[in-house]
Amino acid sequence: MIQVGIIGGAGYTAGELIRLLIHHPEAEMNFVYSTSNAGNQLSKVHQDLVGSLDFEFTDTVNPNVDVLFLCLGHGNSVKFLEANTFSEDTKIIDLGNDFRLEADKVFNGKTFVYGLPELQREAIKKANYVANPGCFATAIQLGLLPLAEANLLNNDVHINAVTGATGAGTSLSATTHYTWRDNNFSYYKPFTHQHLGEINQSVKQLQGDFASDILFMPNRGNFSRGIFATIYTDFEGAVEDAKAMYQAFYKDAEFTFVADDFLHLKQVVNTNKCLIHLHKHGGKLLITSIIDNLLKGASGQAVENMNLMFGLEETTGLGLKATYF
Amino acid sequence: MIQVGIIGGAGYTAGELIRLLIHHPEAEMNFVYSTSNAGNQLSKVHQDLVGSLDFEFTDTVNPNVDVLFLCLGHGNSVKFLEANTFSEDTKIIDLGNDFRLEADKVFNGKTFVYGLPELQREAIKKANYVANPGCFATAIQLGLLPLAEANLLNNDVHINAVTGATGAGTSLSATTHYTWRDNNFSYYKPFTHQHLGEINQSVKQLQGDFASDILFMPNRGNFSRGIFATIYTDFEGAVEDAKAMYQAFYKDAEFTFVADDFLHLKQVVNTNKCLIHLHKHGGKLLITSIIDNLLKGASGQAVENMNLMFGLEETTGLGLKATYF
Amino acid sequence: MIQVGIIGGAGYTAGELIRLLIHHPEAEMNFVYSTSNAGNQLSKVHQDLVGSLDFEFTDTVNPNVDVLFLCLGHGNSVKFLEANTFSEDTKIIDLGNDFRLEADKVFNGKTFVYGLPELQREAIKKANYVANPGCFATAIQLGLLPLAEANLLNNDVHINAVTGATGAGTSLSATTHYTWRDNNFSYYKPFTHQHLGEINQSVKQLQGDFASDILFMPNRGNFSRGIFATIYTDFEGAVEDAKAMYQAFYKDAEFTFVADDFLHLKQVVNTNKCLIHLHKHGGKLLITSIIDNLLKGASGQAVENMNLMFGLEETTGLGLKATYF
Amino acid sequence: MIQVGIIGGAGYTAGELIRLLIHHPEAEMNFVYSTSNAGNQLSKVHQDLVGSLDFEFTDTVNPNVDVLFLCLGHGNSVKFLEANTFSEDTKIIDLGNDFRLEADKVFNGKTFVYGLPELQREAIKKANYVANPGCFATAIQLGLLPLAEANLLNNDVHINAVTGATGAGTSLSATTHYTWRDNNFSYYKPFTHQHLGEINQSVKQLQGDFASDILFMPNRGNFSRGIFATIYTDFEGAVEDAKAMYQAFYKDAEFTFVADDFLHLKQVVNTNKCLIHLHKHGGKLLITSIIDNLLKGASGQAVENMNLMFGLEETTGLGLKATYF
Incomplete structure (x- = not known):
C-alpha cells in the first residue's frame, strides 16, 4: 500500500483527498498534518467521516511516506518544504500554485511536472514531483x-x-x-x-x-x-x-x-x-x-496523478458515484 | 416628519429599517450611527441603496431625535444607553432582548412596554419605550x-x-x-x-x-x-x-x-x-x-410600533411588495 | 384613480403587477382576467396576497378600463386583441414580444411605442400603446x-x-x-x-x-x-x-x-x-x-410606462423595498 | 457476476441504482427497462453517465436475471409482476411500497421480507423477495x-x-x-x-x-x-x-x-x-x-439488501465518497 501524508489537512482539498483515499484500494493515509487540529479526530473537521474511520490529525510528519500531498494556501508550499525535510524517495504532489509555472518549477533541486494528464501523461508517469493544476x-x-x-x-x-x-x-x-x-x-x-x-x-x-x-x-x-x-x-x-x-x-x-x-x-x-x-x-x-472544482479541479486530479506516478491504473479509486441531484 | 436615529447601523435589522424608512411618508432618518463605518455612505454597507440616497454613517448621535431605534447585539442596548443621553422626549424602540422581560423592563426610570401590537396595541400607543419582540x-x-x-x-x-x-x-x-x-x-x-x-x-x-x-x-x-x-x-x-x-x-x-x-x-x-x-x-x-424574521420579526414590527407610538396609521410605510419568488 | 385591467392574470408578470398595483396610489385594479381561474380569489394563485385583498379572477373583460396590461405568452397578445375589443380610450401595455419590433409595431391601426423610458421617455408619455421591453x-x-x-x-x-x-x-x-x-x-x-x-x-x-x-x-x-x-x-x-x-x-x-x-x-x-x-x-x-427580471425587466417597467403615459411621476408606486437577502 | 435487471429505469431511484451498479464489483446491469425510453442511451436520461458507459434502455425484460429491482411508483410493482413472469431463481427487490406491510407481503406465493438490515439482517440473507423500506x-x-x-x-x-x-x-x-x-x-x-x-x-x-x-x-x-x-x-x-x-x-x-x-x-x-x-x-x-433519502432511504439500501441476499459483504460497492459540500 502506498503510504500517504497530507499537509494542510483541515482544508477543502485535503478533505476531498481523505474522502477519496479511504476508499482507494492501493493507498493508505499514513498521517494528516494540521497543527491547529492536532490530536482531534478527522471527523471533528470533516464531519461526514463520522463512523468511517478512527484517525487523528497530527502535528508531526513522517518523512518517509511514499507520497506527500500539499494542500496549502498559495505560497505556503514553498514555505513548508523549506521548513521540513522528506526522504529522497518521497514523491510530492502540490495542490497549490507554487510550482505550476516554468519559472517556479525547480525548487531545491526538485523539478515539478505540471500535472494535467491529458496534456502530459507520460511526463507525469516519470515524475517525482507534480504541480497539480488550478x-x-x-x-x-x-x-x-x-x-x-x-x-x-x-x-x-x-x-x-x-x-x-x-x-x-x-x-x-x-x-x-x-x-x-x-x-x-x-x-x-x-x-x-x-x-x-x-x-x-x-x-x-x-x-x-x-x-x-x-x-x-x-x-x-x-x-x-x-x-x-x-x-x-x-x-x-x-x-x-x-x-x-x-x-x-x-x-x-x-x-x-x-x-x-x-x-x-x-x-x-x-x-x-x-x-x-x-x-x-x-x-x-x-x-x-x-x-467539479474540488475533484478534477483539485483532489481528484491529484489522485489521478498519484496513480500515474506509481504505475497504477489512472482510474484507481476514482470510480465515483455522481451526486447529480 | 418624525426624526429618526438608528444605532448599530451596519447590521441586518438596521439595514431593513433604513429600507423601510426611506419610503416612509411620515418619518425621516436623522442619523445612522455606526462607529466602524462613520463617514461612509450607507450604500457601501447596504449596497442595494446605491442610487437611492446620499447619506453617511456617523459616529455622533443627535440627542434630540424623536425616536431612536437600537439595533444592537443582545446586551448592548443597556450599555449604549448607559453611555449616551437623549432628550426626555426621545422615544426608544429596542430591537434587542435587553428589556423584553418583566424583570428587565425598567431601566434608569424608563419603563419598556413589550411591543407586540396584537397583544397590547393600546399600551404601545401610550408608550415612550418599547421592547421589540424576538x-x-x-x-x-x-x-x-x-x-x-x-x-x-x-x-x-x-x-x-x-x-x-x-x-x-x-x-x-x-x-x-x-x-x-x-x-x-x-x-x-x-x-x-x-x-x-x-x-x-x-x-x-x-x-x-x-x-x-x-x-x-x-x-x-x-x-x-x-x-x-x-x-x-x-x-x-x-x-x-x-x-x-x-x-x-x-x-x-x-x-x-x-x-x-x-x-x-x-x-x-x-x-x-x-x-x-x-x-x-x-x-x-x-x-x-x-x-419574515427581519420584518414582522424585527424591523417591520419596529416601524409598526413607531407608527402606533406616534399616532399614525399602524400600516404606514408597511405596504410592502412581497418578493414571493 | 386609473382603472386597470390585467389579461393573463395567473402568470408571473401579472402577479408582480398585482403586487405593485395594490400599493399604487393612483391606480386601481378593475379586473384580472384568467379563464382558467375565473371565480377564484387572486390569493389562491398569488398566495402571498392572503389577507391583502378580496378580489376574484374573472373571465369577462371591462372594455372601458383606462389601461390594459397584456401578460400573455409571446404571440398571444395579437390573438387576444383580435378576439376582444376595447374602448378607443383604453391604453394598452403589452408585456409580451408581439409589438416590440418596427415590423410588428402597427396593429389594427394602433401604433405601439417601444417602452424603454431611458431611450424614449417623451414618446412614451404621448403613447397610447406601449410594447414593454424584454x-x-x-x-x-x-x-x-x-x-x-x-x-x-x-x-x-x-x-x-x-x-x-x-x-x-x-x-x-x-x-x-x-x-x-x-x-x-x-x-x-x-x-x-x-x-x-x-x-x-x-x-x-x-x-x-x-x-x-x-x-x-x-x-x-x-x-x-x-x-x-x-x-x-x-x-x-x-x-x-x-x-x-x-x-x-x-x-x-x-x-x-x-x-x-x-x-x-x-x-x-x-x-x-x-x-x-x-x-x-x-x-x-x-x-x-x-x-430584477420581473420588475425593471417586466412588470415594474410596465408600471413605470403607465405612470409616464398618464402624466404621473415616473416613480409613483415604485418605491420598493429591496429584498437584498 | 450477478446479473441485474432494473424496472422503471428513468426514475430517480433507478438512476441512483445505475450509478451504484456501474462501480459494483460483483454485479452487472443486464437490462434497464423503460418503455418510454427504449432504444435511448441511459445517458440521455441520467446525464451524468455521459462517458461512463454505452448502454441502452430496453422495453423487453430478460426473465432469467439473478435479481430484479422494481423502481416503480407505488402500486405499480404489483401490476408489473402480474403482467411479467420471471424465473423461479430471480430474486426481487421492490423499492415501492407494495409489499412492505404484513397484509401485503405475500404475492403470488412469494413472501417479501421487509428489508431493513438493522432490524432483520438474517431474514434478508435468506430472502428471495425483499420489500425495501421507505x-x-x-x-x-x-x-x-x-x-x-x-x-x-x-x-x-x-x-x-x-x-x-x-x-x-x-x-x-x-x-x-x-x-x-x-x-x-x-x-x-x-x-x-x-x-x-x-x-x-x-x-x-x-x-x-x-x-x-x-x-x-x-x-x-x-x-x-x-x-x-x-x-x-x-x-x-x-x-x-x-x-x-x-x-x-x-x-x-x-x-x-x-x-x-x-x-x-x-x-x-x-x-x-x-x-x-x-x-x-x-x-x-x-x-x-x-x-440520504435516495441511498440509505432507497437505492443504497436496495444494494445493501442485494449484497446480503447474495452472500456478499454488506458494504460491497457502497464505499461512497460523500459530497459533503
Missing part, C-alpha cells in the same frame, strides 16, 4: 488544448466561467456568507485571474506561436461545487471537424469526454470527469467545459 | 395567544420552527458559511432557545394559570429570510371553533391573518405579515405561523 | 445605449448574462424542476436569443451605422429572480470618460444608476432599478448591468 | 428501534422530519417547481404520512405492547437530497444510558452510527449512512436521525 485552469485548458495542438488558436479567446463557493476555500468571507451568496451572482478579478498564467503556458506548449488574448471573466455562482466554462473563438471548420479533433485528442483520456448535447453543471458534480461540448455559430466555435 | 417569539406568540386568551393551553405545546440565515446576524460563522449551509439542515439550542422567556411571559399574561411545557425545537434552514413555525397541542373543539377564535382575536390586526390553505414560507417573505393556518388531527390542533 | 433586452440595452449614442459601438460586443428561473415562466419544465436547477448552471439558445432583435433595433436607433456582431450567451442560474449581464467591447477612452458618458446619459433616469463598485445581483432584487458598473481592462470596456 | 420510514425506524427493543416506547413520540425535493420523484409538480421551492419551506400530510404504517409495524415487532401515538410532521425543504429527522419522547435514563443502548443495538451495523455531536444533513449526503445523535432535555430524549 481548478479554472483545468476546465479551460481541457477546452482549449485540442485547438492549440492543431495550431488553430489565432484569434481572441473569450471565456466566461462560474465557480462554486468551495472555490474560495474554507476561510469565512463576505462573499461566502450565506445571506450574501444565496440566490446571488457576481464576478471577481475580471480578465486578470491568476490561472491565466498556467493556461497560457500550456497553450503555448502545444501552439508555440500563440499570441492572442485570452479574455477570461471568472464568476461566483450560488452553488457549492463545480465550474461551468464557456469559451468561444474563431473556427473555420464545421462542428463535426471540431468534434473529431477533440475526440482524437481525448481518445486515451480516462476522465475527459466529448458530449453530444448541451451540458449542465450537475453532470459532473462529485466526479473526476471533465465533459466537453462543441457548438458552432457563424464563424465561432463555442466550447463548453465542466468539472 | 423573531421566533413573534411567530410563536401569534400562533399561541388566541388559545391562551381562551385559557385553553393546558397541555404540552410542541413547536418546531425553522429560521433563515439572516436570523444569525451579520457575523461570519461556520454555520452561515455558504458551503456549509447550502442544501443543509440542522438545529441549535434544542428546547432551550432564549425566546422561551418572552413567549412564556406573554402566554401567562393572557392565561394566568399556564403551567405546561413549551417544547421548542429551533432549526436552521438553507434560506435567507423567514420563519416557518408549526405548533401543536391538545384541543377539544373542531377546527372551525379554532378558526373562529383566531379570527376574533385578530379581527383588528393589520398584519396577522388566518389562511384557509396550508402555508409555505414565501407567502410572507419581504412583508410585515404573519399568516396563520389551523388544522385538526385527532385531538391535536396544528397551528402554522409564518413571518 | 427582460434580457432591458438589462443589455441599458448597458449599451450610452455607447451607441456616442457612436462608439464599432466592434464586436460580447455579452454573457444569467437569468433566474422566473425568466422561464410558470410552466413546469425539466429545467425549472427543483432537483435539476438546484446548485446547477447551464445556458440555452447560445448567440440566438430572441431578444437580440430589439437590442439591435434600439442600438441602431441611436447609432445608425451600427454593424457589429452582438455575441450574446444567455445562461440559466440557480436563483429565482434577476439578471446579471456582463458586456465588453473595445473602448479607447479611460474608464472615467465612460463613467461621465453614462452618468450624462442617465442623468434624468429615475431607476438607472452608475455604481462605483463591482456589482452583485441582489443589489436590485425586488426593485425597479438597473445598476450599471464600468471597468476598463486593456482596450476593453467591461459594462455590468443588473436588474 | 425513506422517511428508514430514518425514523433507525431512530426508534433501539428504544422499542428495550420496551421503552411508552409515551407519545413526536417526530419532525424534512425531506429534499428528490423525495417527490421525477414528476413535475407545483411544489417541485424551482421558483416555488427555492428558499421556501412547507409541510404536507401532517400526522398522516403513509410511512407511518411500516414504522408502527417495525416498532411493534420489537415492542409488542407498543400503543402510543407517533405524531409525525413531514416537511419539504429547499434542498435536493436527504432527510433530517428529529424525534423526542419520554426517557427516564441518562443520555449515556441511551447512547450505550443505541451503540449496542447498532454494534454490527455497517452504515448506522451514533455520533457525539449535533448533526447537520450534509454529513450523509451521497452516502449510504445513517447517523444518529442523542440528547437529553428534562425527561425527554431527543433523537436525531439523518440519511
Whole structure:
C-alpha cells in the first residue's frame, strides 16, 4: 500500500483527498498534518467521516511516506518544504500554485511536472514531483488544448466561467456568507485571474506561436461545487471537424469526454470527469467545459496523478458515484 | 416628519429599517450611527441603496431625535444607553432582548412596554419605550395567544420552527458559511432557545394559570429570510371553533391573518405579515405561523410600533411588495 | 384613480403587477382576467396576497378600463386583441414580444411605442400603446445605449448574462424542476436569443451605422429572480470618460444608476432599478448591468410606462423595498 | 457476476441504482427497462453517465436475471409482476411500497421480507423477495428501534422530519417547481404520512405492547437530497444510558452510527449512512436521525439488501465518497 501524508489537512482539498483515499484500494493515509487540529479526530473537521474511520490529525510528519500531498494556501508550499525535510524517495504532489509555472518549477533541486494528464501523461508517469493544476485552469485548458495542438488558436479567446463557493476555500468571507451568496451572482478579478498564467503556458506548449488574448471573466455562482466554462473563438471548420479533433485528442483520456448535447453543471458534480461540448455559430466555435472544482479541479486530479506516478491504473479509486441531484 | 436615529447601523435589522424608512411618508432618518463605518455612505454597507440616497454613517448621535431605534447585539442596548443621553422626549424602540422581560423592563426610570401590537396595541400607543419582540417569539406568540386568551393551553405545546440565515446576524460563522449551509439542515439550542422567556411571559399574561411545557425545537434552514413555525397541542373543539377564535382575536390586526390553505414560507417573505393556518388531527390542533424574521420579526414590527407610538396609521410605510419568488 | 385591467392574470408578470398595483396610489385594479381561474380569489394563485385583498379572477373583460396590461405568452397578445375589443380610450401595455419590433409595431391601426423610458421617455408619455421591453433586452440595452449614442459601438460586443428561473415562466419544465436547477448552471439558445432583435433595433436607433456582431450567451442560474449581464467591447477612452458618458446619459433616469463598485445581483432584487458598473481592462470596456427580471425587466417597467403615459411621476408606486437577502 | 435487471429505469431511484451498479464489483446491469425510453442511451436520461458507459434502455425484460429491482411508483410493482413472469431463481427487490406491510407481503406465493438490515439482517440473507423500506420510514425506524427493543416506547413520540425535493420523484409538480421551492419551506400530510404504517409495524415487532401515538410532521425543504429527522419522547435514563443502548443495538451495523455531536444533513449526503445523535432535555430524549433519502432511504439500501441476499459483504460497492459540500 502506498503510504500517504497530507499537509494542510483541515482544508477543502485535503478533505476531498481523505474522502477519496479511504476508499482507494492501493493507498493508505499514513498521517494528516494540521497543527491547529492536532490530536482531534478527522471527523471533528470533516464531519461526514463520522463512523468511517478512527484517525487523528497530527502535528508531526513522517518523512518517509511514499507520497506527500500539499494542500496549502498559495505560497505556503514553498514555505513548508523549506521548513521540513522528506526522504529522497518521497514523491510530492502540490495542490497549490507554487510550482505550476516554468519559472517556479525547480525548487531545491526538485523539478515539478505540471500535472494535467491529458496534456502530459507520460511526463507525469516519470515524475517525482507534480504541480497539480488550478481548478479554472483545468476546465479551460481541457477546452482549449485540442485547438492549440492543431495550431488553430489565432484569434481572441473569450471565456466566461462560474465557480462554486468551495472555490474560495474554507476561510469565512463576505462573499461566502450565506445571506450574501444565496440566490446571488457576481464576478471577481475580471480578465486578470491568476490561472491565466498556467493556461497560457500550456497553450503555448502545444501552439508555440500563440499570441492572442485570452479574455477570461471568472464568476461566483450560488452553488457549492463545480465550474461551468464557456469559451468561444474563431473556427473555420464545421462542428463535426471540431468534434473529431477533440475526440482524437481525448481518445486515451480516462476522465475527459466529448458530449453530444448541451451540458449542465450537475453532470459532473462529485466526479473526476471533465465533459466537453462543441457548438458552432457563424464563424465561432463555442466550447463548453465542466468539472467539479474540488475533484478534477483539485483532489481528484491529484489522485489521478498519484496513480500515474506509481504505475497504477489512472482510474484507481476514482470510480465515483455522481451526486447529480 | 418624525426624526429618526438608528444605532448599530451596519447590521441586518438596521439595514431593513433604513429600507423601510426611506419610503416612509411620515418619518425621516436623522442619523445612522455606526462607529466602524462613520463617514461612509450607507450604500457601501447596504449596497442595494446605491442610487437611492446620499447619506453617511456617523459616529455622533443627535440627542434630540424623536425616536431612536437600537439595533444592537443582545446586551448592548443597556450599555449604549448607559453611555449616551437623549432628550426626555426621545422615544426608544429596542430591537434587542435587553428589556423584553418583566424583570428587565425598567431601566434608569424608563419603563419598556413589550411591543407586540396584537397583544397590547393600546399600551404601545401610550408608550415612550418599547421592547421589540424576538423573531421566533413573534411567530410563536401569534400562533399561541388566541388559545391562551381562551385559557385553553393546558397541555404540552410542541413547536418546531425553522429560521433563515439572516436570523444569525451579520457575523461570519461556520454555520452561515455558504458551503456549509447550502442544501443543509440542522438545529441549535434544542428546547432551550432564549425566546422561551418572552413567549412564556406573554402566554401567562393572557392565561394566568399556564403551567405546561413549551417544547421548542429551533432549526436552521438553507434560506435567507423567514420563519416557518408549526405548533401543536391538545384541543377539544373542531377546527372551525379554532378558526373562529383566531379570527376574533385578530379581527383588528393589520398584519396577522388566518389562511384557509396550508402555508409555505414565501407567502410572507419581504412583508410585515404573519399568516396563520389551523388544522385538526385527532385531538391535536396544528397551528402554522409564518413571518419574515427581519420584518414582522424585527424591523417591520419596529416601524409598526413607531407608527402606533406616534399616532399614525399602524400600516404606514408597511405596504410592502412581497418578493414571493 | 386609473382603472386597470390585467389579461393573463395567473402568470408571473401579472402577479408582480398585482403586487405593485395594490400599493399604487393612483391606480386601481378593475379586473384580472384568467379563464382558467375565473371565480377564484387572486390569493389562491398569488398566495402571498392572503389577507391583502378580496378580489376574484374573472373571465369577462371591462372594455372601458383606462389601461390594459397584456401578460400573455409571446404571440398571444395579437390573438387576444383580435378576439376582444376595447374602448378607443383604453391604453394598452403589452408585456409580451408581439409589438416590440418596427415590423410588428402597427396593429389594427394602433401604433405601439417601444417602452424603454431611458431611450424614449417623451414618446412614451404621448403613447397610447406601449410594447414593454424584454427582460434580457432591458438589462443589455441599458448597458449599451450610452455607447451607441456616442457612436462608439464599432466592434464586436460580447455579452454573457444569467437569468433566474422566473425568466422561464410558470410552466413546469425539466429545467425549472427543483432537483435539476438546484446548485446547477447551464445556458440555452447560445448567440440566438430572441431578444437580440430589439437590442439591435434600439442600438441602431441611436447609432445608425451600427454593424457589429452582438455575441450574446444567455445562461440559466440557480436563483429565482434577476439578471446579471456582463458586456465588453473595445473602448479607447479611460474608464472615467465612460463613467461621465453614462452618468450624462442617465442623468434624468429615475431607476438607472452608475455604481462605483463591482456589482452583485441582489443589489436590485425586488426593485425597479438597473445598476450599471464600468471597468476598463486593456482596450476593453467591461459594462455590468443588473436588474430584477420581473420588475425593471417586466412588470415594474410596465408600471413605470403607465405612470409616464398618464402624466404621473415616473416613480409613483415604485418605491420598493429591496429584498437584498 | 450477478446479473441485474432494473424496472422503471428513468426514475430517480433507478438512476441512483445505475450509478451504484456501474462501480459494483460483483454485479452487472443486464437490462434497464423503460418503455418510454427504449432504444435511448441511459445517458440521455441520467446525464451524468455521459462517458461512463454505452448502454441502452430496453422495453423487453430478460426473465432469467439473478435479481430484479422494481423502481416503480407505488402500486405499480404489483401490476408489473402480474403482467411479467420471471424465473423461479430471480430474486426481487421492490423499492415501492407494495409489499412492505404484513397484509401485503405475500404475492403470488412469494413472501417479501421487509428489508431493513438493522432490524432483520438474517431474514434478508435468506430472502428471495425483499420489500425495501421507505425513506422517511428508514430514518425514523433507525431512530426508534433501539428504544422499542428495550420496551421503552411508552409515551407519545413526536417526530419532525424534512425531506429534499428528490423525495417527490421525477414528476413535475407545483411544489417541485424551482421558483416555488427555492428558499421556501412547507409541510404536507401532517400526522398522516403513509410511512407511518411500516414504522408502527417495525416498532411493534420489537415492542409488542407498543400503543402510543407517533405524531409525525413531514416537511419539504429547499434542498435536493436527504432527510433530517428529529424525534423526542419520554426517557427516564441518562443520555449515556441511551447512547450505550443505541451503540449496542447498532454494534454490527455497517452504515448506522451514533455520533457525539449535533448533526447537520450534509454529513450523509451521497452516502449510504445513517447517523444518529442523542440528547437529553428534562425527561425527554431527543433523537436525531439523518440519511440520504435516495441511498440509505432507497437505492443504497436496495444494494445493501442485494449484497446480503447474495452472500456478499454488506458494504460491497457502497464505499461512497460523500459530497459533503
